[in-house]
Amino acid sequence: MFVGAVFFPLLGATLAGFFGRWLGDKVSQWITVACMVLAAICGVSAFAQVAMGHAPTTVPIVTWMDVGSLEFSWALRYDTLSVMMVAMVTCISTLIHLYSVGYMSHDATIPRFFAYLSLFTFMMLMLVTADNLVQLFFGWEGVGLASYLLIGYWYERESANRAAMKAFIVNRVGDLFFTLGVALTFWTFGTVEFPAIFAAVPQHANDTFMGIRSLELIGVLLFLGACGKSAQIGLHVWLPDAMEGPTPVSALIHAATMVTAGVFLMARMSPLMEYAPVALTVVTIVGATTALFAATIGCVQNDIKRVIAYSTCSQLGYMFFAVGVGAYQGAVFHLFTHAFFKALLFLGAGSVIHAMSDEQDIRRMGGIWTKIPVTYAVMWIGSLALAGVPFFAGYYSKDFVLEAAYAAHSGAGMYAFACGIVAAFLTAFYSWRLIILTFHGTPRADHHTMEHVHESPLVMLIPLLLLAAGAILTGYLFAPLFIGHHWQEFWNGAIVNGEHNHIMHAAHETPEWVGLLPTVVGVAGIALAYALYMFFPEVPGRLARSFRGLYLFLLNKWYFDELYDAIFVRPTRRLAMFLWKVGDARIIDGVPNGAAALSVDASRGLVRLQSGRVASYAFAMLIGLVILVSLFLIGRIR
């Protein structure tokens, strides 16, 4: 069961990937789906046993490396944190596999798609069940690879290739810090295995490295790694572009699972992070800033998937600042509910795109809600959950996260609370802007497209409906477990709060208005969206014209891409050319006066080489030997 949950997807990926050509499209796609169903069954029963039955366990597989004192193994660690992730990942991945059967039915290389998707799931499961930092890194890079392959799935498109490369390289920037963090962890603790690290944290609490507390430095380095994977401000630039991939990929990788790996890492390292208050403050500020920043951009984007992508980025910010104030449980809970409603939103968007003959620009949609009522309904449910409207999933988690930020009673916490509230308003606003522009109003698509608007097939609707159920129920059902009064019993030590960290308790004790405010601003955001786009549709255009600078600033995503292009990409290219043409060709090859002399030699040698008898070279070697022996004898006589 424990092994099956992780390795069934690998089996599916291998079969579809290597034998897809012989198995055919139909067989290979259903094999991967079947493997995923088996994995999900294993995952859910593991959840029942480990989390509900309070029986954490570790399944060792085999030693990976053992070099000096650096020793770690391949192993599957099942505690509440990882088993909750395993259950969530396998279930959502199964639904998305199923959805893809419908969505990708016209694709040319179906086995390849499913192989990648299953490979991704396997890597994600390796990541969450890792027992040491290096195996976590294996999964971390593995999901990066799968994400790269899937973003660039339609490899004939230049834009897809560019986005795929960008995603991989930006992630690598984070990975560099991750690797250094692992190195420092090893030299601090003498191990990279979680149980040993966590046990030794208190005794290394005051170690310093180059004048900085080691634990703070480890915390910051790992957080920088997390920033890459989880698209936090500065390293977020790859996420919107990643929408070049097929929509099921965006739902699975760039919303529900992979991008939350950074949050998972922080929660996993909670015993260490608890001793690194400065690092946590950094996490809070970066997370809060991302939450707000991404929400502002989301308000003006016109690509349906990009709006949702920025929304993901923003929600990840919420999770990070929850981590920053010490409410890891809240962060993981938001991660959990977010996975359902965000996957739902993406798949819903996919259904819209499918219906609109691959149109993604919401300015060319509208007036289709009667034609695709199920999609319309699930988009509403997803948006309600995202906006944190009471009794939908997001309400429980987002409220808790904001309450925790408020309850932290620190400067950073208040900053996060303020950012979070504004972002909550904007979230509700752009969600309904999206719904209204997409579904309501007069049809803006051409006649031909409108004729073809149709509801998706059943194989796509079933996952949508199941995810919709998740988006409604997961908050209500799981809030008592994740963040309720018995959270300690549920988490069972998988997440550690320091002895002075009472945030889990304090978050329940905040004033009434703190709990109400997110709902109020959420409703206000919805109202504003209705006002601007439903009732006075000419206002947004006028606003954009009168605040043209701000509008362009947001539309161009705060000019991050342009900035990076100017300070990293272009100078690097120029430097590369300079080093090659000048450094290597002129200076290094020029100094020994080599080039000229060599070519003279070479032309003379040419004649001899053409005669090319091996014997003559053996003879040359013999001469060398003679010289050598004579040198010897000379030395000896002395």
Add this chain to the structure above:
Amino acid sequence: MNAAGFPLLSLLTFLPLAGAVFIMSVRGDDATVAANARWTALWTSLLVFALSLILWFRFDTSTADFQFVEQIDWLPEFGVGYHMGVDGMSVLFVLLSTLLTPLCILASWESVQTRVRDYMIAFLVLETMMVGMFCALDFILFYIFFEAVLIPMFLIIGVWGGPRRVYAAFKFFLYTLLGSVLMLLAILAIWYRFGTTDIPTLFAQPALPTSWQAWIFFAFLASFAVKVPMWPVHTWLPDAHVEAPTAGSVILAGVLLKMGGYGFLRFSLPLLPNASAEFAPLIFALSVIAVVYTSLVALAQEDMKKLIAYSSVAHMGIVTIGLFTFNQQGLAGSIFQMLSHGVVSGALFLCVGVLYDRVHSREIARYGGVAKIMPSYALVFMLFTMASIGLPGTAGFVGEFLVIVGAWHASPWLAFGAALGMILGACYMLWLYRRVIFGRITRDDLRALLDLSPREYAVFAPLILLTLWMGVYPQSFLSFFEVSVAALIQRHEAALSLPRLAGIAP
């Protein structure tokens, strides 16, 4: 002493030479000679590989001593002997050489059509020299093999190479020869000091006076740095690779580059502990420059082989960083990196060779959209690209990771410099992959390409297997050199803790 019961290492070394002699004796028309030469070379090298597997199974990993030792007096009055043996640090290089040679012969099966006989002879002689070099336990013997490797390689580039082959061959020869002359002087100095060139005997001697060490260190450096190659003496490598035939590049990247690293490991570190410690910062600086500089240069390349050649320099920079960290992780990582680079870069050159055989161009812009017509090839290329980038689970990760961990102990900035290679490596390899494999097919002649042939599958299969095996269970390789590395570090630390004598000869 000898676990095999017969002189295995000599057999491994000279069997290829016997094969070469046999090929030389074949008479008949061109086609017969060519066919005979191919098959003889293949079977000889396969036999050598099969025999070398005895090393894999019978090698005792629990000791740092030399094993499978053979010793015959040669010039006893000069303290020079024929002394062969392997320890944990060299045994896997022997296996790497014996593995790559048959693959190279197989890879050149159809692509080499001119003077097939000479070509096969050159490869077998090359194998003799490579295996002999890794087995030699006498300095003079080592030197002979070390130098003699140049000759067949020089010929392979110069005769079967591309248009500028003569320039490249001479550049290769001159660079490496100049370094070697200084090494010869150093060997003479050592012999003058101790009266013997027997390596195990030298290890048992007290370390050289510090002033000697410095001179000898630089003499060795001159030779090994060119071979590695380290910045700034690396420019012969791209030229040599570009002009060499595919199989020549494979051996050059796979084995010949390791000779430098092996030289440091076998001679500089144990014989010159003080100088090695003292000049480690210099090596670090040159290595970090190599990693960053050549990665950037690789980014600008328009020729597939040149790009991979530059990436080799960057990867070898990681190796030299690890060697001089003097901790278990760094050293083991660096040996592992050499092995994995041997497999992965060899495989990458083979990948380029596959396209070159079909289209006869190495220019990146000439390609695009290959994934559509050669899906299996695209998959294989992707695997090795990822291994080159150092994705965990492939061979490339283990060495890089261990070196970074080891380097952190020396200095975090050093680790940072080494880790920059992670980002830049991803940049140039993905950029290469994207331009060659992805995109739309723009050239009509590409549409007719055939996917991998069974022969090509046979060449790639062992390398694929090895890349994954080394990545998932590196322990079966790491365990070979764990004890040897530990012994080396122990000896190094002991030597450093001794008070230094004044730099005078006895």
